[in-house]
Amino acid sequence: MKIALIGYGKMGHEIEKIAVQRGHTVVSIIDVNNREDFESEAFGSADVAIEFSTPASALDNYRKCFAAGVPVVAGTTGWLDHMDEVKEACTKGGQTFFYASNYSLGVNIFFVLNKYLAKIMNNYSDYDVKMEEIHHIHKLDAPSGTAITLAEGIIENVDRKDGWHLETEESDSDIAIRSIREGEVPGIHEIIYESEADTISIKHDAKSRKGFALGAVVAAEFTKGKKGFLGMNDMLNF
Ligand SMILES: NC(=O)c1ccc[n+]([C@@H]2O[C@H](COP(=O)([O-])OP(=O)(O)OC[C@H]3O[C@@H](n4cnc5c(N)ncnc54)[C@H](O)[C@@H]3O)[C@@H](O)[C@H]2O)c1
Missing domain, CATH: 3.40.50.720 (NAD(P)-binding Rossmann-like Domain)
Structure with a gap:
């Protein structure tokens, strides 16, 4: 074509x-x-x-x-x-x-996994959820579009979350997103659920573009x- x-x-x-x-x-x-x-x-x-x-x-x-x-x-x-x-x-x-x-196919599998985990975690209010995304220093937007899609997947499924904010801003009911810009990293996204007892996290790490x-x-x-x-x-x- x-x-x-x-x-x-x-x-x-x-x-x-x-x-x-x-x-x-x-x-x-x-x-x-x-x-x-x-x-x-x-x-x-x-x-x-x-x-x-x-x-x-x-x-x-x-x-x-x-x-x-x-x-x-x-x-x-x-x-x-x-x-x-x-x-x-x-x-x-x-x-x-x-x-x-x-x-990327891998990230789209990760999107499905993120929603599935969010559905489970909806029943466990002891866990708070946050996100970290790392990209190369040339990236113009923050958080990444992928991080926003991941946050939307959590908000759809976790009743106690109704929005997202960058970690630098204040909010309780939202998902905090930490956007890090370093070197030539093609893209890393990690979703972290944390309680007093333990941490559960899922991560996608792109090896190249x-x-x-x-x-x-x-x-x-x-x-x-x-x-x-x-x-x-x-x-x-x-
Ligand atoms: N959806 C995805 O899977 C995915 C993956 C990687 C990057 N991205 C996004 O894609 C975009 C581009 O990423 P990149 O790494 O190639 O960036 P880049 O900076 O390497 O390339 C951007 C190009 O756009 C050109 N440009 C600027 N203004 C233009 C205009 N008015 N008309 C036509 N071209 C113009 C620039 O000169 C440059 O060559 C970014 O927004 C990035 O976040 C999306």
């Missing part, structure tokens, strides 16, 4: 490698200096655009894809305040948009020819 890449940074390069390995053609690569290419014939010919750019530029890139009628597989995090507009473009405007806060990039290309293959708002649950069918 024909793939367009938007954002040619660490993820864009990794995705290009995997897309080519899987027999796809990259027909257009758009970064900050050639945004006029959104109007090009090559971009318009793409079956799917895969977008990994920055929180500040993501929404405008999605609008440009919609204008060109090119389905989007979106990986950028930190823009979710605008999710309603994107969903409306799909439901009312006939656009196609796939979003995952994390494209390969897992995210492969998941994004597989999501593009899944998205081709589909309509509407899509996500990992539609694709993985756990």
Whole structure:
């Protein structure tokens, strides 16, 4: 299939490698200096655009894809305040948009495990829950999009929790998230339940960006020819 890449940074390069390995053609690569290419014939010919750019530029890139009628597989995090507009473009405007806060298969298994553990822990109020996420120093948003998805999975299932906050802020009923930025860490997420008696924790540790990039290309293959708002649950069918 024909793939367009938007954002040619660490993820864009990794995705290009995997897309080519899987027999796809990259027909257009758009970064900050050639945004006029959104109007090009090559971009318009793409079956799917895969977008990994920055929180500040993501929404405008999605609008440009919609204008060109090119389905989007979106990986950028930190823009979710605008999710309603994107969903409306799909439901009312006939656009196609796939979003995952994390494209790695392992993390999506971890999401399911997190919800299952939260369901069990709902009955054990002696345990408080907190989260720690560690990423490389270049990451612009905190907490990570993955940490927010994990927090939502806990809030859905643990009645005594109704929100999340960064560890630096004060709150009792919320889940405290500690966001650490160090070195070139691709991404570590740990959920920690703690009582006076003991600690139970589950952890996902990404070894590289390969897992995210492969998941994004597989999501593009899944998205081709589909309509509407899509996500990992539609694709993985756990
Ligand atoms: N969903 C996931 O699985 C997942 C995995 C890894 C990273 N991410 C997210 O993906 C995003 C990109 O990550 P990265 O590590 O590749 O970052 P990066 O900084 O290496 O690359 C971002 C690229 O976007 C480009 N860019 C900036 N403004 C742009 C614009 N207006 N139009 C087009 N391109 C523009 C930059 O020049 C740069 O090349 C981040 O938000 C990160 O959190 C998501």
